[in-house]
Amino acid sequence: xxxxxxxxxxxxxxxxxxxxxxxxxxxxxxxxxxxxxxxxxxxxxxxxxxxxxxxxxxxxxxxxxxxxxxxxxxxxxxxxxxxxxxxxxxxxxxxxxxxxxxxxxxxxxxxxxxxxxxxxxxxxxxxxxxxxxxxxxxxxxxxxxxxxxxxxxxxxxxxxxxxxxxxxxxxxxxxxxxxxxxxxxxxxxxxxxxxxxxxxxxxxxxxxxxxxxxxxxxxxxxxxxxxxxxxxxxxxxxxxxxxxxxxxxxxxxxxxxxxxxxxxxxxxxxxxxxxxxxxxxxxxxxxxxxxxxxxxxxxxxxxxxxxxxxxxxxxxxxxxxxxxxxxxxxxxxxxxxxxxxxxxxxxxxxxxxxxxxxxxxxxxxxxxxxxxxxxxxxxxxxxxxxxxxxxxxxxxxxxxxxxxxxxxxxxxxxxxxxxxxxxxxxxxxxxxxxxxxxxxxxxxxxxxxxx
Amino acid sequence: xxxxxxxxxxxxxxxxxxxxxxxxxxxxxxxxxxxxxxxxxxxxxxxxxxxxxxxxxxxxxxxxxxxxxxxxxxxxxxxxxxxxxxxxxxxxxxxxxxxxxxxxxxxxxxxxxxxxxxxxxxxxxxxxxxxxxxxxx
Numbered sequence: 001x002x003x004x005x006x007x008x009x010x011x012x013x014x015x016x017x018x019x020x021x022x023x024x025x026x027x028x029x030x031x032x033x034x035x036x037x038x039x040x041x042x043x044x045x046x047x048x049x050x051x052x053x054x055x056x057x058x059x060x061x062x063x064x065x066x067x068x069x070x071x072x073x074x075x076x077x078x079x080x081x082x083x084x085x086x087x088x089x090x091x092x093x094x095x096x097x098x099x100x101x102x103x104x105x106x107x108x109x110x111x112x113x114x115x116x117x118x119x120x121x122x123x124x125x126x127x128x129x130x131x132x133x134x135x136x137x138x139x140x141x142x143x144x145x146x147x148x149x150x151x152x153x154x155x156x157x158x159x160x161x162x163x164x165x166x167x168x169x170x171x172x173x174x175x176x177x178x179x180x181x182x183x184x185x186x187x188x189x190x191x192x193x194x195x196x197x198x199x200x201x202x203x204x205x206x207x208x209x210x211x212x213x214x215x216x217x218x219x220x221x222x223x224x225x226x227x228x229x230x231x232x233x234x235x236x237x238x239x240x241x242x243x244x245x246x247x248x249x250x251x252x253x254x255x256x257x258x259x260x261x262x263x264x265x266x267x268x269x270x271x272x273x274x275x276x277x278x279x280x281x282x283x284x285x286x287x288x289x290x291x292x293x294x295x296x297x298x299x300x301x302x303x304x305x306x307x308x309x310x311x312x313x314x315x316x317x318x319x320x321x322x323x324x325x326x327x328x329x330x331x332x333x334x335x336x337x338x339x340x341x342x343x344x345x346x347x348x349x350x351x352x353x354x355x356x357x358x359x360x361x362x363x364x365x366x367x368x369x370x371x372x373x374x375x376x377x378x379x380x381x382x383x384x385x386x387x388x389x390x391x392x393x394x395x396x397x398x399x400x401x402x403x404x405x406x407x408x409x410x411x412x413x414x415x416x417x418x419x420x421x422x423x424x425x426x427x428x429x430x431x432x433x434x435x436x437x438x439x440x441x442x443x444x445x446x447x448x449x450x451x
Numbered sequence: 452x453x454x455x456x457x458x459x460x461x462x463x464x465x466x467x468x469x470x471x472x473x474x475x476x477x478x479x480x481x482x483x484x485x486x487x488x489x490x491x492x493x494x495x496x497x498x499x500x501x502x503x504x505x506x507x508x509x510x511x512x513x514x515x516x517x518x519x520x521x522x523x524x525x526x527x528x529x530x531x532x533x534x535x536x537x538x539x540x541x542x543x544x545x546x547x548x549x550x551x552x553x554x555x556x557x558x559x560x561x562x563x564x565x566x567x568x569x570x571x572x573x574x575x576x577x578x579x580x581x582x583x584x585x586x587x588x
Contacts, residue, residue, distance in 0.1 A: 067487070067488050068485055068486065068487050068488075069485070069486045070483065070484070070485050070486075071483070071484045071486075072481070072482075072483050072484075073480075073481065073482045073483075073484070074480075074481050075478060075479070075480070076478045076479075076480030076481065076482060077478035077480060078478060078480060080478065080480060081478065081480030081481075081482055083506075084482040084484065085482055087484070226480070238487065239487060240486065240487055240488070241484065241485070241486050241487070242484070242485045242486075242487075243482055243483065243484045243485070244482070244483050245480065245481045245482030245483055246480065246481070246482075247478065247479040247480035247481060248479060249478060249479060249480070291478070292478060335508060335509070335510070335581060335583050337510075337514060338510045385564065386564070386586050388563055388564030388586065389561075389562070389563035389564060390563070390564045392564060
């Protein structure tokens with residue numbers, strides 16, 4: 001899969017021991033774990049064999065040989081794991097930048113917590129409850145329609161994201177930093193290969209408090225899996241530092257509490273919902289572990305306006321709002337100066353359309369946008385070194401930048417009425433741009449039951 | 452489809468159970484670091500397992516000092532997981548001199564770019580290292 005330095009071909013002839021002890025990068029996990037387990041036996045054997053060869057060679061040529069120090073770190077949080085994987089690369093906190101980008105992506109990803117799937121009203125002519133909207137409503141955005149007094153909807157959803165990019169950097173082969181110097185012993189390049197993914201289960205409940213007011217709660221359980229290898233290679237091609245590790249970090253995310261109040265109804269008939277205007281308040285509580293990047297550690301309050309209407313068979317909806325964060329996310333950018341960038345507050349916007357494909361099937365497409373303000377983008381910072389005795393001419397580091405993160409996504413999907421008031425939702429969240437941590441297509445499946 | 456989706460959700464229940472059962476006082480993360488140096492005389496391998504590391508952090512002032520000017524270092528933002536406590540600050544100022552304590556000071560005798568390193572050790576045997584360059588004018 002990858003060809004990071006540290007594979008046998010990258011080590012020079014004199015570094016025989018490092019060559020044998022470093023597993024080949026292909027077969028990432030298994031090979032690495034195997035080496036870690038048998039390090040004291042297998043590598044010892046190899047070393048004796050190599051030593052015999054060196055003893056002969058040393059008679060005619062004093063080739064350099066390797067001394068290794070192996071350190072096993074355990075019981076790390078996800079944040080610590082990233083920092084230890086990346087390791088010290090000059091004064092720039094690279095691990096912190098990647099960790100912050102991860103937390104910002106996990107913490108601000110849209111939750112499938114839309115309200116008002118079914119809106120039922122008593123038809124005085126027939127005495128029966130009837131649906132007043134032919135569609136089931138969007139999933140990641142809102143329409144103005146509310147559930148109706150007394151209706152309760154419970155649901156569960158599952159989503160899976162595998163991340164492929166951090167800004168413009170490929171996670172599979174990511175440059176962490178480099179030092180350019182005249183001496184190959186001082187010059188070095190840091191590379192990382194990170195496999196990062198997340199699974200989220202959202203348990204949700206919505207209740208129609210009045211005909212125009214819905215209240216909802218969403219409890220996300222988030223599991224993040226990291227598996228990574230990093231190398232620091234000097235100008236001679238010798239891997240001077242190699243770190244491998246990861247883990248699966250599971251727990252509660254930031255709980256969402258939502259209230260939607262419709263203050264204007266389009267049209268006159270109570271039995272035919274043609275849209276309206278609503279005010280939305282969404283509170284995200286800091287219940288997710290900040291150390292394990294499942295939460296942002298700040299209380300977020302989104303105030304938004306929601307509009308929806310009718311255009312023939314189409315049901316368009318538009319949302320726009322601003323999310324206030326009680327505290328900013330401080331991301332260090334330079335240990336030397338103590339400089340940080342702060343990510344704080346977020347703009348939300350969404351626009352989409354639903355169409356009634358059949359009475360039991362709604363198709364939809366929603367565009368979702370969000371803009372985290374202040375900072376959080378990760379990019380390569382290039383610096384020209386001042387005159388120095390070490391011969392260092394330039395430094396490069398992956399750091400958090402003072403640019404906010406703009407995410408644009410498309411959420412095509414469907415809602416299928418399986419039976420009674422049981423809805424199945426299927427979506428494929430697609431990120432359109434390379435800001436922040438970018439997942440591949442995120443499948444989302446949800447079941448909602450209205451009672 | 453009706454059978455597959457509930458099954459998919461049920462398959463995720465262990466994840467939910469793990470999340471609810473574990474208070475997660477420490478993380479499950481593991482990292483193995485292999486540091487290699489070359490020499491013409493020795494071959495050795497040292498393997499050690501240490502507990503959760505803390506964080507080694509330091510700042511210094513002035514950022515770009517003159518030769519002979521005293522530079523003040525501050526590592527008090529270094530942390531270790533409670534209830535452990537930091538027992539040693541091991542400084543290397545990059546010019547051959549070393550120091551200890553959370554707030555040492557040092558003056559450089561010649562201009563140049565030096566690499567400062569700090570190793571913080573705690574009472575459980577854990578340690579964390581950080582490095583920073585300093586330009587002396």
